[in-house]
Amino acid sequence: KTYTYITYKPQGANDAHSRSLQWFVEEFAKRTGGKHDIEVFWGGSVAAVGETPEALAYGVGDMGDIVTPYFPDQFPLNNAIGFFIPQPLSSDAVAEAMVEWHRDYPQFADELTSQNLHAISFRSLEGYGLLCKQPIASMTDLAGKRIRSYGFAYPALIEAMKAIPVSLTTSDTYEALERSIVDCAPIGPALARGFKYDEVAKYYIEMPFGASFGHILAMNLDSYQGMDDETRAVLDQLGIDYMVEYAAMLEAEEVKVRELWQGELGVTVLPFPGEELTALIDDTGVQAVRAEWESKATDAGVSFDDIVAKLRF
Amino acid sequence: MNSLLTVRLAYGQLLTYCGWFAGAATFAMMTIVVANVVARYAFNSSVPGAMELTEGALPLIIFLSLALTQFHGGHIRVSMLTDRLPRTLSQALLVLALLAGAVLFGWAAWAGWLSAEKSLAIGEMKRGSIRYPVWPIKFAVSFGMALLTVQFLIDALCVAVGMPLQDADPEEVE
Amino acid sequence: MSNLVIGLIGTGCLFGGILLGVNVMVVLGLVGAFGLAALVGFQGATALLSTVFFETTHSFHFSVIPLFLLMGFFAMRAGLGEDLFEATSRWMGNLRGGLAISTTIGAAAFGAASGSSVGTATVFTKLALPQMLDRGYDKSLASASIAIAGTLAVMIPPSALMVVYGILTDSSIGALLIAGFIPGIIFAVLLCLAIWLTVLRRPELAPIDSTKYTLREKLASLRLAGPLVLIIFCIVSGLYVGIFTPTEAGAVGAALTLLLAVIRHRGIKGVQINATLLETIRTSAMIFGILISALLFSKFLALSGLANAVGGYLTGLDVDPWVIVVLVSIIYLLLGMMMDAPALLAITLPITHPVMMDLGFDPVWFGVFVVLLVEIGAVTPPVGINCFVVQAASGGRVKLEEVFKGLVPFVLAGFVMLVLLYIFPQIALFLPSRM
Ligand code: NA
Ligand code: NA
Numbered sequence: 001k002t003y004t005y006i007t008y009k010p011q012g013a014n015d016a017h018s019r020s021l022q023w024f025v026e027e028f029a030k031r032t033g034g035k036h037d038i039e040v041f042w043g044g045s046v047a048a049v050g051e052t053p054e055a056l057a058y059g060v061g062d063m064g065d066i067v068t069p070y071f072p073d074q075f076p077l078n079n080a081i082g083f084f085i086p087q088p089l090s091s092d093a094v095a096e097a098m099v100e101w102h103r104d105y106p107q108f109a110d111e112l113t114s115q116n117l118h119a120i121s122f123r124s125l126e127g128y129g130l131l132c133k134q135p136i137a138s139m140t141d142l143a144g145k146r147i148r149s150y151g152f153a154y155p156a157l158i159e160a161m162k163a164i165p166v167s168l169t170t171s172d173t174y175e176a177l178e179r180s181i182v183d184c185a186p187i188g189p190a191l192a193r194g195f196k197y198d199e200v201a202k203y204y205i206e207m208p209f210g211a212s213f214g215h216i217l218a219m220n221l222d223s224y225q226g227m228d229d230e231t232r233a234v235l236d237q238l239g240i241d242y243m244v245e246y247a248a249m250l251e252a253e254e255v256k257v258r259e260l261w262q263g264e265l266g267v268t269v270l271p272f273p274g275e276e277l278t279a280l281i282d283d284t285g286v287q288a289v290r291a292e293w294e295s296k297a298t299d300a301g302v303s304f305d306d307i308v309a310k311l312r313f
Numbered sequence: 314m315n316s317l318l319t320v321r322l323a324y325g326q327l328l329t330y331c332g333w334f335a336g337a338a339t340f341a342m343m344t345i346v347v348a349n350v351v352a353r354y355a356f357n358s359s360v361p362g363a364m365e366l367t368e369g370a371l372p373l374i375i376f377l378s379l380a381l382t383q384f385h386g387g388h389i390r391v392s393m394l395t396d397r398l399p400r401t402l403s404q405a406l407l408v409l410a411l412l413a414g415a416v417l418f419g420w421a422a423w424a425g426w427l428s429a430e431k432s433l434a435i436g437e438m439k440r441g442s443i444r445y446p447v448w449p450i451k452f453a454v455s456f457g458m459a460l461l462t463v464q465f466l467i468d469a470l471c472v473a474v475g476m477p478l479q480d481a482d483p484e485e486v487e
Numbered sequence: 488m489s490n491l492v493i494g495l496i497g498t499g500c501l502f503g504g505i506l507l508g509v510n511v512m513v514v515l516g517l518v519g520a521f522g523l524a525a526l527v528g529f530q531g532a533t534a535l536l537s538t539v540f541f542e543t544t545h546s547f548h549f550s551v552i553p554l555f556l557l558m559g560f561f562a563m564r565a566g567l568g569e570d571l572f573e574a575t576s577r578w579m580g581n582l583r584g585g586l587a588i589s590t591t592i593g594a595a596a597f598g599a600a601s602g603s604s605v606g607t608a609t610v611f612t613k614l615a616l617p618q619m620l621d622r623g624y625d626k627s628l629a630s631a632s633i634a635i636a637g638t639l640a641v642m643i644p645p646s647a648l649m650v651v652y653g654i655l656t657d658s659s660i661g662a663l664l665i666a667g668f669i670p671g672i673i674f675a676v677l678l679c680l681a682i683w684l685t686v687l688r689r690p691e692l693a694p695i696d697s698t699k700y701t702l703r704e705k706l707a708s709l710r711l712a713g714p715l716v717l718i719i720f721c722i723v724s725g726l727y728v729g730i731f732t733p734t735e736a737g738a739v740g741a742a743l744t745l746l747l748a749v750i751r752h753r754g755i756k757g758v759q760i761n762a763t764l765l766e767t768i769r770t771s772a773m774i775f776g777i778l779i780s781a782l783l784f785s786k787f788l789a790l791s792g793l794a795n796a797v798g799g800y801l802t803g804l805d806v807d808p809w810v811i812v813v814l815v816s817i818i819y820l821l822l823g824m825m826m827d828a829p830a831l832l833a834i835t836l837p838i839t840h841p842v843m844m845d846l847g848f849d850p851v852w853f854g855v856f857v858v859l860l861v862e863i864g865a866v867t868p869p870v871g872i873n874c875f876v877v878q879a880a881s882g883g884r885v886k887l888e889e890v891f892k893g894l895v896p897f898v899l900a901g902f903v904m905l906v907l908l909y910i911f912p913q914i915a916l917f918l919p920s921r922m
Contacts, residue, residue: 004790010657011841039792041789041790043837043841045785045786045789045794045837046786046789046790047535047538047786048539048542048543050538050542050545051535051538051539051542054428054534054535054537054538055531055534055535055538057534058527058528058530058531058533058534059527059528059530059531060523060527060531060534060535060790072438072440073435073436073437073438074435074437144357146359149441149442150441151440152440155440155441155442164358164359165441165442166359166364166442167362167364167365167441167442168364169547169548172547172548172732174659175659175661175729175732176732178729179729179730179732180729181353181729181731181732329765332765332768332769333761333764333765335764335768336761336764336765336767336768337764339553339554339557339764339767339768339771340760340764342550342553342554342738343554343557343738343741343742344742346550346554346734346735346737346738346739347735347738347739347742349735350730350731350735350738350739354730364547367547367550367734368545368546368547368550369545370550371544371545371546371549371550371553372540372541372544372545374553374768374771374772375544375768375771375772375775375776376540376544376772377768378768378769378771378772379772379776381765381768381769381772382769382772382773382776385769395507395508403508406507406508407508409509410504410507410508410509410510410513413504413509413513413514413517414509414510414512414513414517416517417513417516417517417520417780420520420533420536421516421520421536421540423533424533424534424536424537425536425537425540425541427533427537428537428538428541450541450545451541454540454541454544458540
């Protein structure tokens with residue numbers, strides 16, 4: 001059988017995301033002995049980011065990338081990390097945490113199964129810092145700066161920095177940085193290179209925002225349950241191996257980008273007193289975002305103390 | 314036949330009210346975006362939620378005007394072949410074409426309604442510099458497509474009984 | 488039945504439906520939705536129907552389209568078209584073919600305030616066609632020169648169509664808008680040359696106008712063009728220097744043209760803001776209706792594997808890139824006979840854009856190239872939307888056949904422009920590379 005995989009990512013992106021997906025597809029064919037394969041529909045040609053969960057749930061595609069931060073209300077539990085910025089986990093640790101939570105709290109998987117979805121694997125993003133037009137040494141330098149914001153946690157955090165959150169789409173951010181419509185954008189090195197933001201903003205501030213989550217490699221539940229046991233076992237194992245493969249690719253990419261920054265791209269990497277950022281966690285606005293998640297978790301019947309503890313510095 | 318015309322015109326009036334709302338939203342969108350530019354250069358600040366409001370306004374603008382566009386016959390169609398057919402045949406084809414429109418948008422309105430209900434159930438919010446619930450916009454999208462479905466049905470009925478629809482006014486065509 | 492066959496049947500239904508007069512939005516959406524149902528089931532199709540309309544319009548990028556349209560409609564209310572035509576015809580009127588040439592120049596300038604090809608064609612039909620016909624111009628030459636001049640509005644920023652391309656291909660909209668500036672001007676010059684050569688060969692098509700204007704009158708007319716210079720300056724330089732994003736350019740442009748309209752009418756009443764807004768939203772709804780329906784169709788085309796098959800075939804051809812460019816151009820010209828610009832872009836770009844990127848062409852260059860192609864399609868029979876508009880707005884003074892007949896030299900000028908763009912891509916890329 002040929003399974004379909006839908007992703008918003010263009011094939012030509014040639015980043016850890018697209019290359020690891022390519023690897024996933026090849027491994028699947030290899031490990032099932034050529035009995036099954038996966039056809040990928042790249043570049044959102046079948047479903048845009050916002051359409052993917054519905055498209056997967058109703059079988060438009062068998063598998064696909066769900067960009068979870070787009071759906072805080074649809075997948076509140078699986079978005080835990082997004083509500084807790086900053087948090088101390090690295091990219092690997094975030095993926096590990098997701099696996100652990102799915103194992104320990106059935107509600108995490110239920111949230112997906114109730115929408116006819118099944119998680120094959122998790123793709124966490126790299127650790128984020130702040131890419132700026134000017135050098136930033138401490139929190140006082142950020143007062144009054146315009147900072148690109150998106151999602152649900154950054155606006156409150158940026159306000160706590162006494163800076164101005166400016167909501168921008170990913171594709172607008174390049175131009176906004178270039179034209180100083182914003183001064184800074186939270187992002188990691190590999191993504192900054194991928195979106196070419198580092199062409200127009202030359203200071204990378206090591207603010208410890210933590211790694212973002214990320215994408216769920218999800219599957220239509222019926223397609224998953226319709227697999228024979230052997231194939232399902234192959235897929236389950238592949239999902240675990242995928243995280244290792246992806247983590248290696250992502251790390252290699254970050255190393256390469258940081259070399260490029262030192263060399264021809266000329267991006268200066270600056271340290272930042274991390275305690276100035278973690279101090280902001282006590283801000284009422286930031287706390288309100290976290291409380292919102294906790295109330296959603298309570299509604300879902302999750303006792304979240306251990307989860308929250310993991311996300312504390 | 315006269316009462317059918319009355320119904321069509323009365324319905325068109327309702328669509329025009331929706332259109333005014335969409336027009337006001339367009340004007341508001343222009344104002345907010347300009348205010349944001351001015352705020353940036355004059356006061357080094359920004360209008361909170363300028364982007365979120367612009368995003369939220371566009372579905373309203375589009376879907377509250379779709380049916381009005383059909384009422385004025387502004388959706389593009391090609392008539393060079395059908396113009397050369399016998400009148401009854403071209404009339405029958407046009408009725409079918411209009412019913413096809415009703416099928417598509419009836420289906421889409423129902424699908425959109427399901428999506429709006431889901432949004433309401435999970436309390437979906439737009440989260441940015443400002444926050445607002447998304448479900449009213451999703452219901453408006455579904456409502457707009459339902460309006461268009463009804464317009465297609467009315468027009469199909471009009472053509473079936475031999476009432477001429479007004480021709481497309483070229484000024485309304487992009 | 489294999490998916491490819493379903494894809495082919497769907498494509499056949501699409502063209503059949505269009506020819507049978509089903510409205511383009513409906514036939515795209517219906518074939519797309521039923522095609523999806525055939526491929527992935529009724530529930531799958533319903534799932535996409537439930538999301539595509541909201542997701543596509545719930546977008547900051549797309550809001551630039553109603554704003555550019557609003558700007559164009561306010562520009563009409565502000566009488567910018569009249570002023571420009573008056574100014575250019577005072578300077579050019581005495582030349583043979585001068586009125587047609589001044590229409591072209593006026594439309595190019597007006598295009599800097601309007602993002603709509605059809606809108607510009609409408610305005611100049613009302614302004615210039617009666618003048619030309621009254622002075623004994625050939626009907627074909629007069630009407631065709633207006634139909635093609637409308638397309639300049641899409642090349643010269645602002646341009647709703649460039650935005651559509653940018654959204655569909657995820658390219659930089661700011662760069663695209665700026666990129667059209669120089670090609671638009673060169674195309675305007677080519678069109679003027681085409682008029683000049685046409686009347687050189689057949690002088691009887693355009694009698695010389697004997698109305699004489701004094702230098703003072705000519706200079707006075709320049710003042711009329713002043714407000715527009717301000718608009719062009721604000722939009723082009725604002726985008727170029729980076730004072731604002733494209734969406735903001737649309738809003739600022741609309742506000743400025745509104746201001747001009749208010750000044751012209753000495754108050755808000757004469758501007759008829761209500762009517763202008765209604766025109767804007769109806770046109771926006773029409774564009775988005777087609778755009779979203781075309782997205783449904785392109786999802787169907789992608790899932791059927793037909794898009795990949797055609798793209799793979801084109802990329803796999805062992806020929807020089809220019810052959811692919813010619814093939815792609817022919818596809819656009821053929822399809823451009825059948826449908827109008829936004830639908831054409833939405834249907835074809837998922838196939839052609841990856842092919843061209845694989846061949847190493849610049850996305851911004853391809854944007855300008857493809858927009859020129861679909862705009863040539865906007866004047867070619869049988870579906871030449873600009874020609875329909877000119878004929879309709881002429882109040883019965885020209886026939887559709889007459890408009891089409893006059894277009895030969897202008898379509899040739901379009902081909903020359905395509906060749907120029909291919910040989911000298913810098914025409915399109917110079918300004919964006921300096922941004
Ligand atoms: Na323009
Ligand atoms: Na055509």
